[in-house]
Amino acid sequence: MTDEQAAKEMLDDIKKIIEPSKTDKTIMVELSKTFENAVFDVAVPSPNRAVARVDPGKVKPIMQFLLDNGFDHLSCISGVDYPPDRMDVVYHVTSYSGPLVITLKASIPRDDPNIDSICDIYWNANWYERETYELYGIKFNDCPYLKVLLLVEEMEGEWPLRKDYAGYPNPT
Amino acid sequence: MTHEATQITSPPKSSEILLHLGPQHPLQPGPFLLDLKIEGETIREAELKIGYIHKGMEKVFEDRTYIQILPLTDRICYLASNSNNDVYCRGIEELLGIEPTERAKYLRVLTNELCRIQSHLLGIGEYTTDVGFLTMFIYMVREREGVVSLLEAITGSRLNHNYARFGGVAHDLPPGYKEMALKTLGELKKLVKSHDEMLSSDSIYLRRTKGVGVLTTKVASELGVAGPPLRASGVNYDLRRIEPYLVYDELDFNVITQTDGDVFSRVKVRLLEILESIYIIEQCLDQMPSGPYKQDVMPYITRPKPGEVYSRIEDPRGEMGMYIISDGSDKPYRFRIRGPAFATAQALPPLLIGTYVADVAAIAASMDSCTSEVDR
Numbered sequence: 064m065t066d067e068q069a070a071k072e073m074l075d076d077i078k079k080i081i082e083p084s085k086t087d088k089t090i091m092v093e094l095s096k097t098f099e100n101a102v103f104d105v106a107v108p109s110p111n112r113a114v115a116r117v118d119p120g121k122v123k124p125i126m127q128f129l130l131d132n133g134f135d136h137l138s139c140i141s142g143v144d145y146p147p148d149r150m151d152v153v154y155h156v157t158s159y160s161g162p163l164v165i166t167l168k169a170s171i172p173r174d175d176p177n178i179d180s181i182c183d184i185y186w187n188a189n190w191y192e193r194e195t196y197e198l199y200g201i202k203f204n205d206c207p208y209l210k211v212l213l214l215v216e217e218m219e220g221e222w223p224l225r226k227d228y229a230g231y232p233n234p235t
Numbered sequence: 236m237t238h239e240a241t242q243i244t245s246p247p248k249s250s251e252i253l254l255h256l257g258p259q260h261p262l263q264p265g266p267f268l269l270d271l272k273i274e275g276e277t278i279r280e281a282e283l284k285i286g287y288i289h290k291g292m293e294k295v296f297e298d299r300t301y302i303q304i305l306p307l308t309d310r311i312c313y314l315a316s317n318s319n320n321d322v323y324c325r326g327i328e329e330l331l332g333i334e335p336t337e338r339a340k341y342l343r344v345l346t347n348e349l350c351r352i353q354s355h356l357l358g359i360g361e362y363t364t365d366v367g368f369l370t371m372f373i374y375m376v377r378e379r380e381g382v383v384s385l386l387e388a389i390t391g392s393r394l395n396h397n398y399a400r401f402g403g404v405a406h407d408l409p410p411g412y413k414e415m416a417l418k419t420l421g422e423l424k425k426l427v428k429s430h431d432e433m434l435s436s437d438s439i440y441l442r443r444t445k446g447v448g449v450l451t452t453k454v455a456s457e458l459g460v461a462g463p464p465l466r467a468s469g470v471n472y473d474l475r476r477i478e479p480y481l482v483y484d485e486l487d488f489n490v491i492t493q494t495d496g497d498v499f500s501r502v503k504v505r506l507l508e509i510l511e512s513i514y515i516i517e518q519c520l521d522q523m524p525s526g527p528y529k530q531d532v533m534p535y536i537t538r539p540k541p542g543e544v545y546s547r548i549e550d551p552r553g554e555m556g557m558y559i560i561s562d563g564s565d566k567p568y569r570f571r572i573r574g575p576a577f578a579t580a581q582a583l584p585p586l587l588i589g590t591y592v593a594d595v596a597a598i599a600a601s602m603d604s605c606t607s608e609v610d611r
Contacts, residue, residue, distance in 0.1 A: 072453065109329070111478055112545065135456060138547075138556055139573035155545060155558065155573070159456055159470055162478035164545055182238060187459030189238055190581045198293075207238040213286035213610060224294055 087163060088113060090132055098125055111162040119152070119169040119178050126156070126184045134158045134165065137181075140191035142199035144226045150176050152201060171201070180206035198224040240585035243282045247272050251279060254592070258287050262365060262596055265606025269583075269599070276591045281584035289610040296570040301327055301401075301537040304567070309395035311572060312608035314357060317350040317390070318550035320399040325480065326546035326559050327401050330539035333530070339403040340481045341523040346389060346398055347548075348512040348519070352423075353382045354551035355463075355505040358603035362502060365600040366443050371430065378426055381419040388412060401537060403529030413520045420513045431506045444499040448586055448598035451496055458582035461553025461575035463504045464602055468496035474549040486518050498601040505603070536565050552576050552603060574608040 091113050095102045101121035106114045117125055138155035145151065154167040171178055180203040181188045192203040193212040200222040203209055211219045221231060247253045251274045258266035268284040292311065296304050308323045309316035321343050328335060335343070360375030383393050388409050390396035398405050434440060450460065455468035465472055473490040475483045491507040493500035541563040547556040553575030560569040579602050586598060 108542075137459065138545075138554065139558070139571065141558055141569070141571040143560060143569045153558070153571075155556070159472045160477075164547075166543075166545060185459070186238075186457050187578060187581055189241065190577070208242055211286075213289040215286070223291065 087161060090129070090134070090163075090165070091115065093132070094125070094128065097128060101125065112164050112166065114166045114168070117167050117169050119171050122152075122154075122167075122169055123179045123181060123184065125167070126154070126181045129156050129165065130184055133160065137185035137188055137191075138164065140188060140195055142195040142201050142224065144173070144199060144224065146173065146226050148173055150199060150201060152178055152195065154181075176200060177202035177204055179204050180209075182206055198222065200225070240588060241282065241581070242584075243270055243272050243280045250274055256595065258284075262599055264361070265604075265609075267580075267606050267609070269595070271587070271592070271595070273592055276593070278587050278590055278592065278595070281587040283580060283584050285580065285606070285609050287610065288606060292611045293570050293572060296567060298566065300565045301539075301567070302535065304570070305400075306395070306397045309397055310607075311574065311611060312550075312552075312576070312605045313394050314354040314605060315350060315550045315552065315555070315608070316394065317346045317386070317396045317398055318548050318555060320397060321347060321481075322546050322548040322550070322555055322557055324399040324401055325548070326544045326557050327537065327539065329544045329546060330542055330559065330561055331401065331537065333402045335402050335404075335481075336527050336529065337482075337524050338407075338526045338528045341519050342389070342404045342408070342528060343399055344481050344483065344486070345516055345519045345523075346386065346396065346404075348515050349382055349386050350396075351551045352509050352512050353379050353386065355509050355603075356382065358551070359502055359505055362597075362600040362603065365596040366440070368440060371434075374426075374430060378423055381423060385416055385419055388415065400529060400533070402533055403527070405529075407528045416516065416520060420516060424510060424513050427506060427509050431503075434502065434506070441499070444502070444597060444601075445497060446495075447498045447594050448590060448601065449495070449497045450582075450586060455496060455582075458585065459578045460582045461578045462549075462551070462603075463508065463553070464501050464579055465553065466491060467493045467500040467504045469494045474547055474554055478547070480548065485522070486515055488515050498597050501601040501603075538563065538565050547573075550575060552605065552608075553579065572611055574611065576603075576605045576608045577611075580604050580609050 091105050095105055098121060101118035102115050104116040134156045136157050136159050138157050141153045143151040143153060149170045150173050152169045155164055157164045169178060180192055190212060192206045195201050196209055197211040197214050251272055254271045254273055256269040258268045266287040270282045271278050272280040308319040311319050356375045356379040360372040363371035387393045390398040450468045452469040455465050456470050469492055471490055471492050476490050488511050491504050491511060493504055539561040541561055543560040545556060545558045547554055555575055556573035558571035559567050562568040
């Protein structure tokens with residue numbers, strides 16, 4: 064890293080300290096304003112939690128918006144199976160400077176589950192996406208190295224955490 | 236940080252060797268495979284393969300009633316079993332809309348901090364063996380015995396405590412506990428300080444650890460590293476402070492941070508956190524109110540109303556989260572475990588690139604990983 068880059072980085076860090084980013088609930092208002100048709104059912108169930116449903120096609124710009132507004136930490140990505148017709152991908156996003164955890168849910172059709180990968184926005188999304196893929200069969204478009212992580216390779220295609228999974232080897 | 240850093244992208248050239256480290260190796264308790272592509276002594280690419288002890292816990296939990304899950308949460312990681320009980324119980328309490336009693340809150344904080352001390356002691360011990368400092372391991376295990384006995388006196392078991400309950404805890408303190416605890420912890424404080432002095436002044440140890448495996452503040456937060464490795468890089472992130480649960484807002488403590496982000500500071504953070512935990516325990520023993528330690532009536536079968544909760548805790552290794560969806564029945568509809576060791580393990584391969592083979596043990600062990608929790 065050159066000295067110039069280092070100086071610029073340091074300046075960015077100082078800026079962050081001087082202007083603390085808004086990591087409180089006002090972000091939810093801004094989020095629904097910015098993405099008027101893509102964010103709905105916003106709720107605040109408890110003081111440090113906020114929940115919203117998002118349009119699966121708009122996940123990437125929404126995540127980019129959250130990252131730019133100080134939500135710099137992705138806690139986890141989970142899949143939830145709701146047979147017979149839908150699956151949810153649930154994102155928990157939070158920040159290193161505040162207690163608010165934003166839960167974003169994107170519903171996708173169960174017969175063709177795929178959603179955009181957010182690996183190039185949050186680096187650590189990689190393993191969470193791989194895990195959700197191997198357990199639910201949800202395809203993350205453009206995820207680098209989308210392959211099994213915890214399971215053995217023979218079990219790729221079994222999708223064991225789906226509700227209708229009947230055991231290995233899968234009789235269906 | 237690019238994603239290529241987590242994978243071995245091409246077969247080794249004639250000047251390179253592919254080295255399999257694992258799945259069985261003395262580096263850490265628990266099997267994982269670390270593939271290294273090395274050229275001479277330098278690591279060019281690294282890839283971590285996990286899943287050797289995948290237990291399918293998330294699937295298992297969907298088929299158990301809420302009270303049956305409680306002892307199983309211990310088994311996610313035996314060193315953090317008490318915090319796993321606690322985070323699970325707080326999640327269910329939120330779903331049920333109940334609060335633990337005031338005394339139970341203090342008892343949970345007390346056991347959580349004891350749990351943190353014994354986990355850090357064993358973590359440091361294992362790490363020092365990996366850097367060739369076996370004496371320290373013996374010391375740490377000796378010190379840990381006292382702390383584990385303190386936990387045993389409250390919870391009745393030495394490893395998988397199964398102590399927290401919905402709305403309370405399983406047992407009250409035994410008589411004469413305060414004197415016993417203060418005696419053991421007073422000795423421990425002196426010993427930890429002398430160990431800290433020893434580790435900070437041994438020139439061979441310093442050359443082995445200073446400036447090795449450096450994680451800068453920016454990279455550590457970008458990679459999502461959790462717990463002591465994150466704080467050693469200068470990120471002031473501790474859920475006890477950021478989201479004070481139980482009674483942490485009534486207690487006085489410091490969040491330990493270091494700025495170097497190398498192997499040395501990660502161990503330093505753990506040593507100083509032990510002292511801070513002792514201070515918290517002393518306050519707990521002084522301030523603990525009398526009163527009931529559990530709910531008067533708690534039904535055996537729990538049926539929370541439909542809803543969901545994401546509860547988190549600062550466990551010895553960092554942010555442990557549980558995302559529980561209830562559909563109104565006596566079993567959870569979905570149970571997601573977000574472990575800190577999983578998050579930290581993911582950041583290991585990029586950290587190893589460019590370092591020497593001889594430093595792999597030091598760097599990997601300084602992360603204090605727990606394969607059982609990574610695989611779940």
